[in-house]
Amino acid sequence: MENVLEVLDRYSTLMSGISTLGIAILTAFLWFENRALRKAGSSPDVVAYILPHPEGSGAVEFILANVGRGPAFDVVFQFDCDEDDFSAHNVLLENDKDRMPMSVIPQGEKVKSLFGISFELYGKLSDQDIGPLKRFTVDITYKDALGRTHRGKRIIDIKQFSGLRGILAKSPSAKSAETLDRMEKHLQAISRQVGRYVSLIDVTEIADQHRQKRKGDSKP
Incomplete structure (x- = not known):
């Protein structure tokens, strides 16, 4: 037991120095790491x-x-x-x-x-x-x-x-929007036509050469 204590006492100074050096290295590492993080967050361009x-x-x-x-x-x-x-x-x-x-x-x-x-x-x-x-x-x-x-x-x-072709090409979303817009206009036109024809009544007589139609609210 006394031999162990003598060995520890003999090398205590060395062990203390190694411990201090390790702490110093760790502190320096943390300082550089923290500095790098600060720099990374403060370098806009x-x-x-x-x-x-x-x-x-x-x-x-x-x-x-x-x-x-x-x-x-x-x-x-x-x-x-x-x-x-x-x-x-x-x-x-x-x-x-x-x-x-x-x-x-x-x-x-x-x-x-x-x-x-x-x-x-x-x-x-x-x-x-x-x-x-x-x-x-x-x-x-x-x-x-x-x-x-x-x-x-x-x-x-x-x-x-200059000389770059296709850079003004429309995106797929823009093309889809234009297609939907055209479809909406066609549907509106069809709706108006259907409404007009629904209100017409066939009044063709047997002697008529052409089909005769009148509005539903008109008198024959």
């Missing part, structure tokens, strides 16, 4: 781009998307563009001095707005062809969850869609 409307209506949408990690707060965007060119191409989204910052764009979410009509953005206006909309820059400012300010720039050019 807001980008801007344009895309044809998914329903194939011919509209073009302007999109702000948060493709980073963590929410983006107080999001502000501004067009650096030729305003006369925007006006000539009937761009529907312009710089607005009354527009306030967007409170938040959550991670993986996006905000959409109608930007213009595809052929007008390409300069096909009535009988004129003024050429495509000039490229422009979108300046973006936002804050992360820690209150840090981020800034970014995105260059947008409508000519990125």
Whole structure:
């Protein structure tokens, strides 16, 4: 028993040091892990781009998307563009001095707005062809969850869609909606015709060359 106590006493300092080192390593690991988690939740990345409307209506949408990690707060965007060119191409989204910052764009979410009509953005206006909309820059400012300010720039050019066929194709849901709408109109027309014929009474006489009909509320 005394030998065991002597051994423990002899190595107690070493065991205490090993224990302290283990605790220090665990603490450091937890600190780095916690730091990585905080960073993962505070690294938003807001980008801007344009895309044809998914329903194939011919509209073009302007999109702000948060493709980073963590929410983006107080999001502000501004067009650096030729305003006369925007006006000539009937761009529907312009710089607005009354527009306030967007409170938040959550991670993986996006905000959409109608930007213009595809052929007008390409300069096909009535009988004129003024050429495509000039490229422009979108300046973006936002804050992360820690209150840090981020800034970014995105260059947008409508000519990125040149030569791409089928990008204005209608989605299956849009096609189904149009089919149902046409069916409804046909049924309404049939209903009106049926109602008209139901109210007619055959008054044909044997000497008549053609069938004679009168409304049900008419006197023979």
